[in-house]
Amino acid sequence: MVKVINLKWEKRLLTNRNARAVALDTLIRVLEKDSYSNISLNNELQKAHLSANDSNFATRIVYGTIQYKIYLEYQLHDLIKTKLKEIYLRPLLLMSAYQIIFMDKVPNRAVLNEANKLAKQFGKVNSNGFRIVNGVLRALIRRRPILPTLDNLPFYLSVKESVPEWLVEYLLKHWGAERTASILSSINEPAKNIVRVSQATNLANVISEMNQLGFNPQESTLNLNELIVSHGGISKTSLFKNGEITIQDEAASLAVQAFDFVGNEQVLDACSAPGGKTVQIAENIPQGNVIALDIHENKLHLVEQNCQRMKVSKRVTTKALDARNADQAFAAGKFDKVLVDAPCSGLGLIRRKPEIRYNKKLTDLTDLQKIQLQILDHVCSLLRSGGELVYSTCTITQEEDEDVVKIFLKKHPEFELKPFKAAKMQAPNGMLKILPDSYGSDGFFISKFVVRG
Numbered sequence: 001m002v003k004v005i006n007l008k009w010e011k012r013l014l015t016n017r018n019a020r021a022v023a024l025d026t027l028i029r030v031l032e033k034d035s036y037s038n039i040s041l042n043n044e045l046q047k048a049h050l051s052a053n054d055s056n057f058a059t060r061i062v063y064g065t066i067q068y069k070i071y072l073e074y075q076l077h078d079l080i081k082t083k084l085k086e087i088y089l090r091p092l093l094l095m096s097a098y099q100i101i102f103m104d105k106v107p108n109r110a111v112l113n114e115a116n117k118l119a120k121q122f123g124k125v126n127s128n129g130f131r132i133v134n135g136v137l138r139a140l141i142r143r144r145p146i147l148p149t150l151d152n153l154p155f156y157l158s159v160k161e162s163v164p165e166w167l168v169e170y171l172l173k174h175w176g177a178e179r180t181a182s183i184l185s186s187i188n189e190p191a192k193n194i195v196r197v198s199q200a201t202n203l204a205n206v207i208s209e210m211n212q213l214g215f216n217p218q219e220s221t222l223n224l225n226e227l228i229v230s231h232g233g234i235s236k237t238s239l240f241k242n243g244e245i246t247i248q249d250e251a252a253s254l255a256v257q258a259f260d261f262v263g264n265e266q267v268l269d270a271c272s273a274p275g276g277k278t279v280q281i282a283e284n285i286p287q288g289n290v291i292a293l294d295i296h297e298n299k300l301h302l303v304e305q306n307c308q309r310m311k312v313s314k315r316v317t318t319k320a321l322d323a324r325n326a327d328q329a330f331a332a333g334k335f336d337k338v339l340v341d342a343p344c345s346g347l348g349l350i351r352r353k354p355e356i357r358y359n360k361k362l363t364d365l366t367d368l369q370k371i372q373l374q375i376l377d378h379v380c381s382l383l384r385s386g387g388e389l390v391y392s393t394c395t396i397t398q399e400e401d402e403d404v405v406k407i408f409l410k411k412h413p414e415f416e417l418k419p420f421k422a423a424k425m426q427a428p429n430g431m432l433k434i435l436p437d438s439y440g441s442d443g444f445f446i447s448k449f450v451v452r453g
Ligand SMILES: C[S@@+](CC[C@H](N)C(=O)[O-])C[C@H]1O[C@@H](n2cnc3c(N)ncnc32)[C@H](O)[C@@H]1O
Pocket: 270, 271, 272, 273, 274, 275, 276, 277, 278, 293, 294, 295, 296, 299, 321, 322, 323, 324, 341, 342, 343, 344, 375, 394
């Protein structure tokens, strides 16, 4: 494999070795102990006190290794001739393979040297782990990356895009070979840095300030108040701290825009944490109120923090409640609008959260469908006649999206789908599905209902 070697990078990497140890510690937790990547990485970064560059380097190794786990395992599989007994070995081989194959600026000999040292540091006394690591990585460097043959398309795509085979088969069944390949390659692209500008703020002023700060904001294709910025770090700006902008995907924010607001409504946000859409609803109803539920009491402080920062707290009340009990807690017909942004498989978010792909299985889709339908069953009576119900998910599966709509309508013939316009998007049949390759946004589903007149 030919790599362009940047000597400045090499020197920096060799003098700052801790980044890789942080990455390895994190990956041991995530890959061998099923911990969450963001929590484990934050904990390890906090302990290590790395420079900003080294933190970025460790972060890239962790997320890249997780993102390409299946692909990397395939590269290493026939090079590993012995049982990997020590817990650090598999994560170390995977993260080293990631650097060799994907990080062009990192010289292979730096990867080898550092892997060697980490093997000695993490291995037991008298362990021969460093020899295994050395042998496998040298063999990998000699050989080019490989892929399975195309004869078995699901397996080929599973390895190539590092997505479990069941999910590839699912996509193939629903969208065919060409679209599946497009969806899969798009979810491995870097996620956009995207912000939503508060409706209480002047968009032109925000754009001008972002330009001054070097964020080079660009218009979103989907949405009016969303801006794509050139790089991360926006949450450190005063625009963010003062509640003029928030971080919200351009497809996700369409769900609230599917409502036709008057401005004084009573709204129920049935599944609200961390509160992105609660804030957005509150911005639309200067004389109204939102009740924001979540089953997990410990997540409600995120909703409250978000509302406070975005200066809409006065119009929001949070309440820990299983939405499946909402019809016992509130009077029938109390609300003008109800949003069910349901718990779901989250498969529309794979680009942002690479491990989602490994945590889900086919049966989850129907298990989640049951919960989604139960929530809808128990909130729909809370809507006043003429009120609007929006059901949305951050997934793209038929079971959790169109099938939920179909089953709900069958059980509740008093409801019908309502065509809607949300920012730059139209949903003439009352449903809008955005696949991750359509606009480079999250995959998202929105449906809107009204009580039949
Ligand atoms: C997709 S997230 C909501 C995201 C949120 N609407 C936003 O825009 O920030 C789904 C939320 O539903 C909550 N949840 C799951 N089951 C629930 C239930 N039975 N009742 C209420 N909330 C539930 C989860 O804790 C999670 O916070």
